[in-house]
Amino acid sequence: MxxxxxxxxxxxxxxxxxxxxxxxxxxxxxxxxxxxxxxxxxxxxxxxxxxxxxxxxxxxxxxxxxxxxxxQNGTDSQRLHDDARALFEENSKLKALFDHSSVLSVVQEIPLRPATLGLLDVAAAQDRHGLKHYLLVMLISLAIARRMKCGAEIMRTVAMASLLHDIGELYIERRYLEDEDSELAESDWRKIAAHPVIGQKLACDVCGMPQAVGIAILEHHERASGGGYPRGLTAGQLSLPGQIISIAEMIAALSEHYDRPLERMALVVKLVPGEYGPELIAALSAGLELDMLGEETPVPVELTSMMLSTLFERIESVRHLINACQRTSGQDAGETRAMLDRVKRRFTHIQQALMSTGVGMYCSADGDCSVGLNQAPASLLYEVDAIQNEIRWQMRALSRDLQVRAALVSPAAALAFSELVEALDVQ
Ligand SMILES: [Fe+2]
Ligand SMILES: [Fe+2]
Incomplete structure (x- = not known):
């Protein structure tokens, strides 16, 4: 990359x-x-x-x-530990996960060279929340590793890698990272997608971390299904610390956006099975008593039905475009054909996931979802909202994957898939 x-x-x-x-x-x-x-x-x-x-x-x-x-006045081992403790104690959204304060003792064991602290200080100064994201992913990762009863060696690897997981972003131009929702050109996205590779290099060569830590950082955006980046590896090819940090990253992102991140996580896992390893899911669901029907933050029905309608429209146009691409690529046996097959396979998977939730029954044949959802209880609206958000996220991830791969094949392939890339990039 x-x-x-x-x-x-x-x-x-x-x-x-x-x-x-x-x-x-x-x-x-x-x-x-x-x-x-x-x-x-x-x-x-x-x-x-x-x-x-x-x-x-x-x-x-x-x-x-x-x-x-x-x-000057940068962080040190004690301050990192204190900040992690404060985050651990104040985070009510993840209380069910943070049930064992022994994870904090692992934080104290992380070897921190002055160069490592320097990198963290520079990272902290970029974000108005300082190192909160780094520490949150670390705490979630350690809590999951503890639930999986990982040994001391793995716990240490998880601690070091999760603390430094996004450090590679320091090598990426600021404007690409500042607005998550902005539309990125293929070349911009490739730069962002390189941060795990850069992070691995910094962790090993500057921070003196062991190889296993570098590997886990490299893998923190991979998915067991093969749909992640930078290498699109699958479950059997990924290290356990890498898989733990990958799911912790997802939970951290949910907790940054939603009131009930663990319920959202349960829904995501149910909706798109195979993204994370079964042992991880088992460790997370055991004892968390995830209740989808508790108190929800109200979700506006008009917005949800409008979003769902546009999502169905977008799915329809992606289907047409895939069929059109298939017709024009004919019997082309090259990489373009293989790529199209890959997109089709993953898109079918996304559609199946959406259909399996049953949300389609709230929409009429002409795509109007407002009538069906108007009578729905708050708990159902909450679930529909979470489902359509996840499907949008999956389609955007597929768009980026296709964009990067097509550009690697040839400019002609990038052009051939540009319409499909755009249609999948549903905001
Ligand atoms: Fe991250
Ligand atoms: Fe990252």
């Missing part, structure tokens, strides 16, 4: 972030910084500000910059 990730010379997007942090918190050289040819570029203790930018970007450095800086 990003074939030539090098830590030297310095990545420009990482350097931009460092310079920005230096404007508010102050960043200094933790040691003398030399060019590869031995010229001293920055003295130990000097501030790394905008004035240093050009000097650092044009030279190849003797050591990666990531290992030579310190953020």
């Amino acid at each position: 990003e074939d030539d990730i090098v830590l030297n010379p310095v990545n420009p997007h990482y350097l931009d972030r460092v310079v920005r942090v230096s404007e508010t918190q102050g960043v200094e050289a933790s040691e003398d910084i030399y060019s590869a040819s031995g010229i001293k570029l920055v003295a130990k203790g000097a501030r790394i500000g905008a004035d240093m930018h050009d000097r650092l970007i044009v030279h190849k450095l003797k050591k990666p910059l990531e290992s030579c800086i310190r953020v």
Whole structure:
């Protein structure tokens, strides 16, 4: 995906972030910084500000910059632990999952080089929530690993990898990450999709983490079904820590958007089986007593029925486009044909998932869902809303997968699939 990730010379997007942090918190050289040819570029203790930018970007450095800086008043092991504890104790949405405070002791064992803390400090300064996402994914991952009765070695790997899982985003231009809902061109999406690969490299080469940690970071957006990225690996090819962090990432995202993330998670798993390994699901469902019929946040019926109608319309147009592509590709035995078969298989799976929920019966033949849903109880509306959101997410993921793969085949393939990519990208 990003074939030539090098830590030297310095990545420009990482350097931009460092310079920005230096404007508010102050960043200094933790040691003398030399060019590869031995010229001293920055003295130990000097501030790394905008004035240093050009000097650092044009030279190849003797050591990666990531290992030579310190953020003033940055985090340390104790502060990370305290922040994780606060998040653990205050998070009422995930209380059922966070039932065992022993996961916090694993956090204290994470080996943190100054370079690792420096990366986390730069990451924290990018987000108004600081390291909350990193810590939340770590706590969820550890809680799942504890439920699966993982041994000490796996617990440690999960802790280290989940804490650093998105650190590769520091190498990606900020604007691609700032608006999750913006439409991304294929080349933009490829950049974002490289963050697990970059993260693996940073964790192993800069933070000195073991190989297993790098592998888990590499795998944190893969899916057991093969529908994830960057490599589209399937269940048997994925490490257990990688699979744990992948599902923890999904739960963290649900908890950032919804009041009842665990119920949503149960629904997602029911709706699209095979995305996560059965042992993970078993560990998560045991004892959580996920109740779909408790108190719901009210979901407006007009909006839900309108969203459902447009979703059905979009599904119909994707079906037509797939058929049209099949006709024009004819007996083409090349990669284009294989890709089309893959899209068709996954899209059929998505449609089957939607049909299996029975939401179709609330819509009339002309696609009007308002009458059927008007009489529905709040619990049903909540479920329909969650279902259509998940189906939209699945279609968008398929759109991105197709976009990236088609571009890798040829510009002609990218063009041939562009309409289908757009139709699948339902917001
Ligand atoms: Fe993440
Ligand atoms: Fe990520």
